[in-house]
Amino acid sequence: MADTAHAHQTSTGLSNVKLGMWMFLGSECLLFGGLISTYLLYRGRVSEGPTPSQIFDIPFTSVSSFVLLMSSLTMVFAVSAAAKKDDRGTNLWLVVTAMLGATFVGGQVYEFTAFYNEGLGFSTSLFGSSFYTLTGFHGVHVTVGIIMLLALVAINKRSKVPGSKSETVEMLGLYWHFVDVVWIIIFTLVYLIPV
Amino acid sequence: MSTDTHTHAHEEAGDHAEHGMSTRGYVNIAIILALITALEVATYYVDFGPFFLPSLLIMMVAKFVIVVSYFMHLKFDNKIFSFLFYSGLVLAIGVYVAFLATFHFFIR
Numbered sequence: 001m002a003d004t005a006h007a008h009q010t011s012t013g014l015s016n017v018k019l020g021m022w023m024f025l026g027s028e029c030l031l032f033g034g035l036i037s038t039y040l041l042y043r044g045r046v047s048e049g050p051t052p053s054q055i056f057d058i059p060f061t062s063v064s065s066f067v068l069l070m071s072s073l074t075m076v077f078a079v080s081a082a083a084k085k086d087d088r089g090t091n092l093w094l095v096v097t098a099m100l101g102a103t104f105v106g107g108q109v110y111e112f113t114a115f116y117n118e119g120l121g122f123s124t125s126l127f128g129s130s131f132y133t134l135t136g137f138h139g140v141h142v143t144v145g146i147i148m149l150l151a152l153v154a155i156n157k158r159s160k161v162p163g164s165k166s167e168t169v170e171m172l173g174l175y176w177h178f179v180d181v182v183w184i185i186i187f188t189l190v191y192l193i194p195v
Numbered sequence: 196m197s198t199d200t201h202t203h204a205h206e207e208a209g210d211h212a213e214h215g216m217s218t219r220g221y222v223n224i225a226i227i228l229a230l231i232t233a234l235e236v237a238t239y240y241v242d243f244g245p246f247f248l249p250s251l252l253i254m255m256v257a258k259f260v261i262v263v264s265y266f267m268h269l270k271f272d273n274k275i276f277s278f279l280f281y282s283g284l285v286l287a288i289g290v291y292v293a294f295l296a297t298f299h300f301f302i303r
Contacts, residue, residue: 040295
């Protein structure tokens with residue numbers, strides 16, 4: 001009953017929630033596009049402090065990227081379990097996804113700390129400012145995703161998910177996968193392509 | 196008309212499970228993504244010569260499309276969703292390529 005609640009009559013015949021989510025993700029492309037472009041423009045502007053090639057730890061960031069990539073797989077499992085009305089499986093995979101996301105954010109905090117100790121502060125150079133702004137914005141998105149994942153688990157355990165449970169998990173999944181695809185771009189353009 | 200729309204909406208709602216792939220299929224996609232990531236990292240250590248930049252960009256786009264198409268189900272969903280997302284993406288790429296060109300980014 002609850003799962004069909006969102007399927008009320010709409011002019012498109014599609015879920016308005018889902019339409020809104022895709023529109024939001026489309027607009028997020030513009031936000032991250034601006035941040036990535038600014039980084040590309042300023043990454044070579046190092047008046048003082050370390051350059052990208054001096055501080056980037058590719059093996060470490062590769063492992064972080066792999067962890068985030070695998071969290072997309074566990075999120076798919078959560079969406080799949082929710083579609084099958086498997087509450088236990090849904091909660092399990094949501095928690096696993098949140099843990100993988102937390103591992104990624106922990107890695108980012110470690111990386112930021114290491115960079116700061118090596119002399120790259122937020123205002124040290126244009127490279128530092130644009131790097132921290134871009135990766136920081138992404139990290140905030142992942143953190144918000146983790147909070148939403150854990151909140152959904154808590155609400156789901158009390159069986160108080162409003163509307164369609166499977167659609168709610170699916171929308172959170174779309175957000176999480178988007179955060180993953182943004183990192184796919186950041187990893188290549190920021191870390192792997194030298195200045 | 197309204198009944199058709201209503202029925203369509205119910206079909207949309209009930210087809211979440213059928214839209215995607217099997218668990219095995221998702222695992223295979225994840226393995227492909229992991230392999231592409233490994234190849235991307237390899238370009239950092241192995242000299243790919245003039246193919247370095249094109250190969251990295253192609254692998255990045257491939258990973259992006261795979262995640263959006265399969266993990267986000269865009270390949271199996273209504274085309275309106277694809278239009279909404281890709282129109283935002285294309286607009287972003289257009290705007291920022293023009294922005295970077297203004298600053299002579301591509302001719303340095």
